[in-house]
Amino acid sequence: MTLLKVEGLKAGFETTDGSVTVVDDVSFDIKESEIFALVGESGCGKSVTAYSILNLLSPPGKIFAGHIFFQNEDLLSIDLKRLNDIRGRKIGMVFQEPSSFLNPVFTIGEQIVETMIFHKVVQNISQAKKKAISFLERVGIPFAEKRFYSYPHELSGGMKQRSMIAMALSCNPELLIADEPTTALDVTVQEQIMNLLEDLQKELKMSVLLITHNLSLVAERAERVAVMYAGKIVEETKTELLLEKPLHPYTQGLIKSVPDITLKEKKLYSIPGVVPVPGKMPQGCRFSNRCPIASDICKKKEPVLENIESDRRVACFFAGEQI
Amino acid sequence: MKDSPFKDSIIRLFKNKYARWSFIIIMIYVILAIAASSGLICKNYNVESPSSYEPPSWKHPLGTDIFGRDVLSRVIYGARISLSVGFFSSLISMFIGVILGATAGFFGGLYDDLIVFLYSTLSSIPGLLLILALSLVLKGKTFLGIPLGGLTTVYLAIGLISWVGLCRIIRAEVLKHKNREYVLASKSFGASSFRQIFVHILPNISHLIIIDFSLRFVGAVQSEVIISFLGLGAVDLPSWGIMISDARLSLSRGVWWEFAGASIAMFILVLSLNIFGDSLRDSFDPKMKGLK
Numbered sequence: 001m002t003l004l005k006v007e008g009l010k011a012g013f014e015t016t017d018g019s020v021t022v023v024d025d026v027s028f029d030i031k032e033s034e035i036f037a038l039v040g041e042s043g044c045g046k047s048v049t050a051y052s053i054l055n056l057l058s059p060p061g062k063i064f065a066g067h068i069f070f071q072n073e074d075l076l077s078i079d080l081k082r083l084n085d086i087r088g089r090k091i092g093m094v095f096q097e098p099s100s101f102l103n104p105v106f107t108i109g110e111q112i113v114e115t116m117i118f119h120k121v122v123q124n125i126s127q128a129k130k131k132a133i134s135f136l137e138r139v140g141i142p143f144a145e146k147r148f149y150s151y152p153h154e155l156s157g158g159m160k161q162r163s164m165i166a167m168a169l170s171c172n173p174e175l176l177i178a179d180e181p182t183t184a185l186d187v188t189v190q191e192q193i194m195n196l197l198e199d200l201q202k203e204l205k206m207s208v209l210l211i212t213h214n215l216s217l218v219a220e221r222a223e224r225v226a227v228m229y230a231g232k233i234v235e236e237t238k239t240e241l242l243l244e245k246p247l248h249p250y251t252q253g254l255i256k257s258v259p260d261i262t263l264k265e266k267k268l269y270s271i272p273g274v275v276p277v278p279g280k281m282p283q284g285c286r287f288s289n290r291c292p293i294a295s296d297i298c299k300k301k302e303p304v305l306e307n308i309e310s311d312r313r314v315a316c317f318f319a320g321e322q323i
Numbered sequence: 324m325k326d327s328p329f330k331d332s333i334i335r336l337f338k339n340k341y342a343r344w345s346f347i348i349i350m351i352y353v354i355l356a357i358a359a360s361s362g363l364i365c366k367n368y369n370v371e372s373p374s375s376y377e378p379p380s381w382k383h384p385l386g387t388d389i390f391g392r393d394v395l396s397r398v399i400y401g402a403r404i405s406l407s408v409g410f411f412s413s414l415i416s417m418f419i420g421v422i423l424g425a426t427a428g429f430f431g432g433l434y435d436d437l438i439v440f441l442y443s444t445l446s447s448i449p450g451l452l453l454i455l456a457l458s459l460v461l462k463g464k465t466f467l468g469i470p471l472g473g474l475t476t477v478y479l480a481i482g483l484i485s486w487v488g489l490c491r492i493i494r495a496e497v498l499k500h501k502n503r504e505y506v507l508a509s510k511s512f513g514a515s516s517f518r519q520i521f522v523h524i525l526p527n528i529s530h531l532i533i534i535d536f537s538l539r540f541v542g543a544v545q546s547e548v549i550i551s552f553l554g555l556g557a558v559d560l561p562s563w564g565i566m567i568s569d570a571r572l573s574l575s576r577g578v579w580w581e582f583a584g585a586s587i588a589m590f591i592l593v594l595s596l597n598i599f600g601d602s603l604r605d606s607f608d609p610k611m612k613g614l615k
Contacts, residue, residue, distance in 0.1 A: 093512075
């Protein structure tokens, strides 16, 4: 069953110098209780896609076109009141930088309780408090009863991210959007947080949209992956398939750039060049100026995302050719 | 368990000895004012006697005025008027300033332009002149069935004019805060615009409201004295302004006690309020934290 369906999403920024499209014609869908990962470099439009799902872009950010169907409701056309019911209640969100996404003047407990009371998932405050403490325990915060009364500045980054997850899960959402949930944390904590998210996903049977630039995080956990480059999805398939046999030259480059402890090569592979700036995209395929196998057609015509095999989509004229 | 930032600031506030003393003095004024208005003390503030212009004595510690009324009782009764004007007009201006400033900063656009235009216009006219004009206009009118006379006029006149400063501050702060991540997070949890403003942003800038309230209070007390001095404020009530106005003629005849009583009472109250307001700012403003 499809839980979330993003169709032809086009979003970007409306500036005084004209509008800039950051996310261009992105479509994907997330099934019930699966982890779906969106991978790409910084600035490729991952976060804008995530924010667009809950219609959170504020000016100058803007959604130009597209539909986002969540349980057959188009989140971009329903009224704000209905959208506010869904935000937090049915779709929870965890952000990149836990320190700044928590309100500094309220305790962790107050913030979790507030969310639950607001969405009326509990009858009264004492019940909300009990539930909040159990959630804090569930996300692995020691002395949860004490931490309930802690202010964000009294907690470490990892603790804050755990609290943020507890807050996002407090209303039992069906979809959790995790926008680079571990980027601001150090590597050991990253691992813990990702394991936690995976456990909770299994336990609560929710779907997770995991947005990250870290392929190794995705490798073990996501069922399906979409790779984004310069505002477009270039490849989308099951995780094993993608890691085993990447078809798009960009994906191949990405996987090649992951350091491998068993190889004795001196220099790590890196994709030459930089991501083009939104608004100044190259003609034809957006990856053509960095692609080692690009030919004339790539510079003239833009490849479309096509089904190559069942459950496998790639946008490349030379899909499967090795770089 | 840690204290909340608010409690923390209060503790820091009362560690300051100036804050402690000014607070005690203000409290004495408040207690006297409450006692006077409930009729416990100074019942004879309006009782006339044949002994007019009596110099200070044990019976009348601050002497008597032209009608032989006890000046000390009148001064104490005057505290009630000053404090109530300070409180109610600051409350009105706080209410207007916070609501207009917060919504203007948050929603922006044409609405913001309108509010900015409104307060720029208002602040380009001398405030006192506007207060005087407004109290003249409001006098004797009714508003929502409430007759506007005497003190109500004063509350409204001062309150409706003096919100500009707070409105500016709140608007600027909300502009700054509305793009903070925690507001985005609250939005992602389904908070409506008003909820974002009043539940999530406002507690973050509440210290500014508290500080502004205390400073506005002083301004209102002074404005009331000036309005009453010019004969537009309270009628038949012993406001300090009216007392100073009455006493100015008899001052040349050597009757200094009425003038001195009202002036010193006002001086001490305003000074204490000012010191307390400054200490409030020192302890509540996060930028002043840790500074000696």
